[in-house]
Amino acid sequence: MHRATFTKPDGRELILYGRKALSAAKVEAPSPFPDPLHGNPHLRWHPLLSEWITYAAYRQDRTFLPPPEYNPLAVTLDPTHPTELPAGDWDVAVFDNRFPSLTLRSKQPPELIVPSAPAFGKCEVVVFTQDARSALGALPLDHLELVLEVWADRTEKLGDVAGIDYVLPFENRGAEVGVTLHHPHGQIYAYPVVPPVPARMQQIALEYYEAHRSGVLQDLISKELNGPRMLYRGQHAVAFVPVCARYPYEVWVAPIAPVESFADLSGNQRADLACALKTVLLKFDGLWKRPLPYLMAWYQAPTDGKPHPESHLHAEFYPPYRTPEKLKYLAGTELAAGFFAMDALPEEKARELQQIQVSLDA
Amino acid sequence: MHRATFTKPDGRELILYGRKALSAAKVEAPSPFPDPLHGNPHLRWHPLLSEWITYAAYRQDRTFLPPPEYNPLAVTLDPTHPTELPAGDWDVAVFDNRFPSLTLRSKQPPELIVPSAPAFGKCEVVVFTQDARSALGALPLDHLELVLEVWADRTEKLGDVAGIDYVLPFENRGAEVGVTLHHPHGQIYAYPVVPPVPARMQQIALEYYEAHRSGVLQDLISKELNGPRMLYRGQHAVAFVPVCARYPYEVWVAPIAPVESFADLSGNQRADLACALKTVLLKFDGLWKRPLPYLMAWYQAPTDGKPHPESHLHAEFYPPYRTPEKLKYLAGTELAAGFFAMDALPEEKARELQQIQVSLDA
Numbered sequence: 049m050h051r052a053t054f055t056k057p058d059g060r061e062l063i064l065y066g067r068k069a070l071s072a073a074k075v076e077a078p079s080p081f082p083d084p085l086h087g088n089p090h091l092r093w094h095p096l097l098s099e100w101i102t103y104a105a106y107r108q109d110r111t112f113l114p115p116p117e118y119n120p121l122a123v124t125l126d127p128t129h130p131t132e133l134p135a136g137d138w139d140v141a142v143f144d145n146r147f148p149s150l151t152l153r154s155k156q157p158p159e160l161i162v163p164s165a166p167a168f169g170k171c172e173v174v175v176f177t178q179d180a181r182s183a184l185g186a187l188p189l190d191h192l193e194l195v196l197e198v199w200a201d202r203t204e205k206l207g208d209v210a211g212i213d214y215v216l217p218f219e220n221r222g223a224e225v226g227v228t229l230h231h232p233h234g235q236i237y238a239y240p241v242v243p244p245v246p247a248r249m250q251q252i253a254l255e256y257y258e259a260h261r262s263g264v265l266q267d268l269i270s271k272e273l274n275g276p277r278m279l280y281r282g283q284h285a286v287a288f289v290p291v292c293a294r295y296p297y298e299v300w301v302a303p304i305a306p307v308e309s310f311a312d313l314s315g316n317q318r319a320d321l322a323c324a325l326k327t328v329l330l331k332f333d334g335l336w337k338r339p340l341p342y343l344m345a346w347y348q349a350p351t352d353g354k355p356h357p358e359s360h361l362h363a364e365f366y367p368p369y370r371t372p373e374k375l376k377y378l379a380g381t382e383l384a385a386g387f388f389a390m391d392a393l394p395e396e397k398a399r400e401l402q403q404i405q406v407s408l409d410a
Numbered sequence: 411m412h413r414a415t416f417t418k419p420d421g422r423e424l425i426l427y428g429r430k431a432l433s434a435a436k437v438e439a440p441s442p443f444p445d446p447l448h449g450n451p452h453l454r455w456h457p458l459l460s461e462w463i464t465y466a467a468y469r470q471d472r473t474f475l476p477p478p479e480y481n482p483l484a485v486t487l488d489p490t491h492p493t494e495l496p497a498g499d500w501d502v503a504v505f506d507n508r509f510p511s512l513t514l515r516s517k518q519p520p521e522l523i524v525p526s527a528p529a530f531g532k533c534e535v536v537v538f539t540q541d542a543r544s545a546l547g548a549l550p551l552d553h554l555e556l557v558l559e560v561w562a563d564r565t566e567k568l569g570d571v572a573g574i575d576y577v578l579p580f581e582n583r584g585a586e587v588g589v590t591l592h593h594p595h596g597q598i599y600a601y602p603v604v605p606p607v608p609a610r611m612q613q614i615a616l617e618y619y620e621a622h623r624s625g626v627l628q629d630l631i632s633k634e635l636n637g638p639r640m641l642y643r644g645q646h647a648v649a650f651v652p653v654c655a656r657y658p659y660e661v662w663v664a665p666i667a668p669v670e671s672f673a674d675l676s677g678n679q680r681a682d683l684a685c686a687l688k689t690v691l692l693k694f695d696g697l698w699k700r701p702l703p704y705l706m707a708w709y710q711a712p713t714d715g716k717p718h719p720e721s722h723l724h725a726e727f728y729p730p731y732r733t734p735e736k737l738k739y740l741a742g743t744e745l746a747a748g749f750f751a752m753d754a755l756p757e758e759k760a761r762e763l764q765q766i767q768v769s770l771d772a
Binding site for chain 1: 454455456457458459460461462463464465466467511522523524576578580581582587588597599601605606607608610611614615618626627630633634637653654655656705707709726728737739740741742743745746747748749750751752753754755756758
């Protein structure tokens with residue numbers, strides 16, 4: 049992995065990554081925004097749920113589905129019309145979101161009737177490729193491995209910042225999940241707390257680990273390995289529809305052995321994880337011969353400086369479709385009660401995905 | 411409140427409610443489904459989140475946006491083409507969902523690699539009015555009071571069933587939240603456990619109550635009462651955009667004094683709660699001069715037979731829009747992390763709703 053770091057004219061950070069050494073000497077980091085960063089997001093405490101909500105009012109002005117010629121994630125061809133990214137021989141780029149929900153510069157907000165706090169943290173954009181018409185699953189395996197290394201690098205760097213307790217790389221893909229830019233990209237949120245869902249997962253995993261001296265996901269994977277829901281079974285990594293899927297085409301991708309975080313992956317594990325990831329992405333797009341929208345989230349250990357032997361790095365994919373025509377809406381029972389109702393069996397959905405043939409050499 | 415109970419030809423229950431006495435003698439309960447109920451939903455345990463998910467494979471066949479002439483929630487005019495409801499002088503009707511995610515008849519499922527269980531519980535449909543073109547907010551106040559009484563009646567009856575620990579009345583309104591039938595109706599889910607979200611709310615409320623000897627929502631309301639986010643302030647009930655809103659147009663409706671459940675409302679409280687509810691619904695539809703979609707959920711005490719002085723009956727509304735054109739999508743940070751990011755301030759959204767004038771006499 050090769051890396052070069054820059055500062056944009058508006059003060060934001062840009063990091064370019066390459067499989068090969070970067071010729072970064074003459075690169076200048078562009079920004080489509082001439083004015084310096086403004087906005088001051090803040091957190092408010094939800095007393096009924098004991099969780100923080102972040103408020104960033106300026107986000108309503110963010111770039112929304114621009115025509116292709118205004119793609120801010122394309123490389124800058126004309127310096128008088130700068131995008132977010134420079135031309136060059138980079139493969140993956142990371143930069144600070146211009147409209148962050150969390151920022152290291154956040155200040156103490158005014159007092160409210162509930163506790164408030166600076167929205168401390170960081171929101172980064174990860175551009176997976178220079179090719180606006182590509183997709184994560186269309187990238188060659190060594191390019192996907194680089195993406196895994198980028199997530200490792202950013203998790204380490206962000207986790208080292210005092211006050212950052214959790215780093216979540218994710219991708220929202222498709223207009224159906226609210227994506228405003230179609231250039232292949234994901235995001236990284238660095239949180240000042242372990243957020244509610246990973247916090248619950250960590251607590252449950254810790255209790256399980258203390259009782260069994262093994263990981264809850266590790267033990268589940270060992271049971272899934274020979275079951276009817278496997279999509280990819282490599283030497284080091286797996287992909288499967290979990291027995292307890294909450295979305296019809298939910299898929300999990302994980303190293304077989306528990307690995308706390310991206311940075312702890314061995315080269316062999318990373319290579320096989322890239323195969324598992326690419327398999328899933330190709331099966332998704334092969335399912336209905338069109339790009340399947342999804343939310344992809346990567347769970348790993350908190351960056352709170354403590355050991356987390358209970359953690360097991362893995363991705364969860366939530367595609368929003370039930371059938372080619374019907375969306376899975378989260379409504380009363382899911383959103384208000386947190387009790388998911390599924391109208392498809394994971395075994396059936398796994399069978400559909402198993403039947404999609406894919407080639408990793410693509 | 412007047413009530414008459416029937417059994418449909420396929421074994422499902424139907425209950426008609428009226429503000430005035432019902433002439434139910436000659437009513438026969440229809441069903442559009444000639445065959446008896448089938449399907450056997452089951453629960454699976456999610457080991458990473460410690461929660462149940464329910465699987466009801468037959469739900470994919472459910473009625474989906476039929477043309478108006480096939481509205482199953484209209485009254486039956488031609489007995490050879492039965493709907494779900496009989497003609498008659500009823501105001502509100504409740505019947506068992508034909509495609510339930512939870513049912514009292516659920517049997518023990520086969521063994522899986524995670525714990526499984528019968529999907530014990532009940533899913534009911536609440537038809538708010540005979541008028542397919544009306545809306546909850548368009549109903550006269552005494553009709554809305556009847557709806558509150560119906561929710562009380564069903565909560566008591568369902569809560570009395572051994573093994574039912576929580577009753578959640580809710581309404582999904584609008585195609586944007588996945589509604590398949592536009593006739594004004596809501597649903598009631600009776601759960602075999604206290605589901606994850608109410609369970610967390612109960613736990614937090616209990617800890618607060620033990621520390622302060624007052625309710626967490628009660629104390630929040632007392633602080634909101636003179637604040638900038640109030641939408642309705644009556645003698646017994648309020649409606650407001652909460653300081654910690656997670657959705658741009660989120661609104662809460664509650665009695666001012668803590669009331670554990672619908673059945674504990676006094677007549678005066680219920681009347682004022684109907685005013686608060688109608689105010690919110692009319693403001694929602696007045697906002698952009700079109701029906702605003704929303705999820706409405708009513709939280710109340712668990713029906714586990716224990717006292718719950720920490721509980722405070724209230725509704726939470728989650729409209730899915732950020733602006734007249736833009737939906738609020740739940741994506742990476744909300745769904746995967748449980749950390750909500752808002753791009754609007756509750757004070758701004760409250761101001762918009764405050765400016766909508768409504769008349770409760772409508």
